[in-house]
Amino acid sequence: MSEGSAPPLPQKLIPDPDGRNADFYRHAATGRLHLQQCSGCSHFYHPPRYLCRECGSDALAFVPVSGRGRVFSWTVTHRPVDAAWAREIPYATLVVAMDEGPRIVGALRGMDPEGLRLDLPVRAEIEVVTDDFARICFVPAPAA
Ligand SMILES: [Zn+2]
Incomplete structure (x- = not known):
């Protein structure tokens, strides 16, 4: 390290989710966003649950979604x-309303936070x- 240079940054924490949240992140770690969907009535959920609030079924499976x-x-x-995370400031954390219905939290990538606006089309x-474990990020994307 040369004189005057900053000390190395610590490693980013890797969360250790449990239960259904662990299932969500394990599916995301395949490289594609998955959401939980009820096999009985097709309703999508996030965060993951044990029972469908629409039809009461416990047949909820993770399925790949559009992102x-x-x-x-x-x-x-x-x-x-x-x-x-110091190297990344300023950074934006988004709540995105997915086309399938649920809202998901993720990190903005690929654009300056100053350019954000409501209803901006994004993809995971x-x-x-x-x-x-995988981090969920969103990049700007033209509407389909
Ligand atoms: Zn259902």
Whole structure:
């Protein structure tokens, strides 16, 4: 390390989800976004659940989805709580209304947060971290 250079940043935390959340991230770690869908009535869910609130079925399976949605809300971080993210500030965390219905939280990629607007069309881009975990990211995408 040369004099005056910054110390290396710590590694980003890899979450260790459990239960149905672990199933969600394990499916995402295949490189494609999956959502839980009821086999009885086709309703989509996120976050994952044990029973369908529409028909009461427990036959909920993770299925690959389009990954397309629109920006519902967001926040921009200028001072990271975790120093491992310092290199990425300012960064935006989005709530995206997926075409299938559920809303999902993910990180903005591929554009400056200043350009965000409500209903901006985006598509999911999965950042596979381990066999069991992936970060959900969204990039701007023209509407289909
Ligand atoms: Zn159902």
